[in-house]
Amino acid sequence: MNIIKKILELFSTPDDPKEKLEASAKKAKERLQFIIIDDRTGVSPELLEILRNEMIKVLKKYMDIDESRIEIDIENSGKTKALAVNIPVIQVKRGSSITGSEV
Amino acid sequence: MDEQESVVIQETELKEESQNLEKEKARIIVVTSGKGGVGKTTSTSNIAVALAKLGKKVVAVDADIGLRNLDVIMGLENRVVYNFVDVLEGNCRLNQALVRDKRVDTLYLLPAAQTRTKDAVNQEQMIKLCGMLRDEFDLVLLDCPAGIEGGFKNAAVGADEALIVVTPEVPSVRDADRIIGMLESMGKSPIRLIVNRLRPDMVRGGDMLDVPDIIEILAISLIGIVPEDDNVIRAANRGEPMTFASKSPAAQAYINIARRILGEDVPLIQFDTKPRGLLGNIRKILGI
Ligand SMILES: Nc1ncnc2c1ncn2[C@@H]1O[C@H](COP(=O)(O)OP(=O)(O)O)[C@@H](O)[C@H]1O
Ligand SMILES: [Mg+2]
Numbered sequence: 001m002n003i004i005k006k007i008l009e010l011f012s013t014p015d016d017p018k019e020k021l022e023a024s025a026k027k028a029k030e031r032l033q034f035i036i037i038d039d040r041t042g043v044s045p046e047l048l049e050i051l052r053n054e055m056i057k058v059l060k061k062y063m064d065i066d067e068s069r070i071e072i073d074i075e076n077s078g079k080t081k082a083l084a085v086n087i088p089v090i091q092v093k094r095g096s097s098i099t100g101s102e103v
Numbered sequence: 104m105d106e107q108e109s110v111v112i113q114e115t116e117l118k119e120e121s122q123n124l125e126k127e128k129a130r131i132i133v134v135t136s137g138k139g140g141v142g143k144t145t146s147t148s149n150i151a152v153a154l155a156k157l158g159k160k161v162v163a164v165d166a167d168i169g170l171r172n173l174d175v176i177m178g179l180e181n182r183v184v185y186n187f188v189d190v191l192e193g194n195c196r197l198n199q200a201l202v203r204d205k206r207v208d209t210l211y212l213l214p215a216a217q218t219r220t221k222d223a224v225n226q227e228q229m230i231k232l233c234g235m236l237r238d239e240f241d242l243v244l245l246d247c248p249a250g251i252e253g254g255f256k257n258a259a260v261g262a263d264e265a266l267i268v269v270t271p272e273v274p275s276v277r278d279a280d281r282i283i284g285m286l287e288s289m290g291k292s293p294i295r296l297i298v299n300r301l302r303p304d305m306v307r308g309g310d311m312l313d314v315p316d317i318i319e320i321l322a323i324s325l326i327g328i329v330p331e332d333d334n335v336i337r338a339a340n341r342g343e344p345m346t347f348a349s350k351s352p353a354a355q356a357y358i359n360i361a362r363r364i365l366g367e368d369v370p371l372i373q374f375d376t377k378p379r380g381l382l383g384n385i386r387k388i389l390g391i
Contacts, residue, residue, distance in 0.1 A: 023309030028273050029316045035273070036280050036320060 041081045043074045055085070064090040129237040132244055132364070133166075133262035133291070137278020139249040141270045142299040143167075145335055147246040148176045149354070150266075153346040153361035155210035159241040162201065165215035166245045166258035168223055173246045174214050178342020179204060188216040190235075191228045197235050206347060211240070221254025233261025242364075250282030256289070265291040266326060270300045271312040280321055295326035297360065302331045303374040313376060327360035328371060329353050 052072050059065050066088040075082045134147045144167075151163035164187065165173035174180045185200035190213075204210040213236070216223060224232075236243045247258040259265070265286045269279040279296075286294050298314050305311035318325055332353035338345045345354035346361070352372075359369045 025306070025309050025312050025316070028312050029320070032273055032276055032312075032320050035277050039277065039281060040284070 037081075041074075043081075043083075048072055048074070051083075055087070059087065061093075063092045066090055127241065129240055130242050130264060131233050131237065131262045132242065132264045132266060133247045133259045133286075134244060134266045134268065135247040135250060135255065135259060135282060135286075136268040136275070137250045137280070137282040138270075138275045139251070141249075141275050142268045142297075142329070142335075143249070144173055144176050144246050145339070146266065146268050146297055146299065146329070146357070146360075147244050148173060148344040149346045149357035150361050150364070151244050152177075152204075152207065152210060152344045153358045154242055154244075154364065155204070155207045156346065157361060157365060158209070159365070160209040160211075160239070161242045161244065162211040162213055162236055162240045164213040164236070164243060164245045166229075166247045168215045168219050168221050168248075168254060168258075169217065170248065171215040171217040174202070174212060175342065176339055177204065177212055177344060179212050179214075180342070183212075183214045186214045186216040187232055188219055188223050191224060191232060197239070221248065221257070224257060226257050226260045229257055230261045249278075250285060251278055255282075256285070259286065259289065259291070262291060265294045266297055267294060267323070268297045268299050269317065269321075271298060271302075271306075271314075271317060273312075276312070276317055276320060283321060283323055293324065295324050296321065297327050297329060298325065299329045300331045301328050301374065303376045306374075306376040307378060309378075325371075326363050327356055328374070329356040329360075330374060 052070060055072075056065065056067060056070070069086075069088045071084070071086040073084050075084045134143050134150075136143050147163055151161050155161045163173060163177065165171055166187075167173070168188070171186075174183050179202050182202045184202075185195040187200060189195045190197050190200045200213060202212040202214065204212065233243065243262075245258060245262055248254045267279050267283060267286075269275050283294060296318070298317055301314065302311055306313045314325065314328055330352045332345075332351055334345055334349055334351035335353055338349065345351055346357050348354075356372060359372065362369045
């Protein structure tokens with residue numbers, strides 16, 4: 001069996017040995033691509049906290065928001081990431097829908 | 104103004120004038136990596152020797168404070184008296200700390216302090232040191248700590264350009280990516296990659312990341328490929344960087360890198376990394 005496999009291997013000119021199941025370089029590349037995307041978009045809890053506070057500051061100029069129920073998180077979906085923010089609005093401030101200049 | 108002072112001023116004026124005439128702008132290049140132990144010191148020493156042999160006035164600076172070993176790799180450890188922390192602390196002049204390499208004109212080493220920690224110098228001091236070296240040399244190579252180690256930013260702060268050393272392994276490439284981001288935000292340009300310890304046989308077998316893969320992942324330009332080579336260890340044993348004499352594959356690769364640093368268009372050495380066809384497979388199995 002083994003010898004037959006060897007012989008078959010001889011004739012199957014591997015145009016791309018990276019296609020071979022046991023070829024680990026292909027695996028290495030795939031893993032690296034994921035790891036590096038993760039590293040590059042790495043958002044620390046500290047950064048999330050800063051973002052949260054900055055967003056509250058800006059939004060408060062224009063609307064009343066429920067600060068206690070703000071949700072902010074990084075969501076992974078495959079190779080991409082999304083910043084998911086959920087901010088319950090209590091009331092839009094008067095006038096801000098036109099220019100916002102009164103605030 | 105007393106007499107002595109005026110003499111000194113005259114001297115520096117003269118020096119400046121002659122520099123304007125003959126000296127091109129100095130370049131300070133940091134040699135670093137994400138992960139440790141991937142070949143920074145090997146690369147620094149061999150490139151420094153090759154650049155000096157190409158006629159440039161070069162200093163190799165051991166900026167890896169506390170992990171001093173560039174002097175040993177270059178075989179100059181017996182001639183080290185002062186180090187660059189001594190220069191910065193005013194214990195000696197720059198000339199006293201520089202070790203001239205007698206094997207090739209225009210090559211110097213500036214040693215690191217062995218008994219100090221990496222916070223022995225701050226960024227301002229490092230910038231000052233680089234300024235002093237800029238006046239004296241054509242090329243300054245900084246053998247820097249790995250990026251994940253402390254002291255990397257301080258050591259690299261004075262550099263204009265960067266060479267990143269990476270081995271074809273997952274952790275090394277990953278850490279390189281992080282350090283490239285840091286170097287970019289520090290404004291270094293160009294940032295170029297040295298792929299070290301490549302084993303063409305393993306690439307051919309599909310078991311080692313190939314150079315195009317690494318370039319694709321890191322998205323930076325390549326300045327050279329250095330193959331795995333036993334002569335690296337022989338050279339380290341002797342304290343004689345390969346580029347002094349050896350025609351070994353790694354020596355040739357480093358000479359080519361030095362020439363590319365100087366702007367020459369040197370084609371990449373083609374390693375046999377392509378899969379073998381039927382004949383190649385038969386040869387491989389028969390061991391010929
Ligand atoms: N191209 C190469 N071939 C074989 N061995 C190498 C090669 N490059 C580096 N090495 C070995 O790897 C080790 C680490 O190299 P070194 O230059 O000291 O790395 P670093 O300065 O990044 O810590 C040394 O033992 C060296 O001999
Ligand atoms: Mg080193």
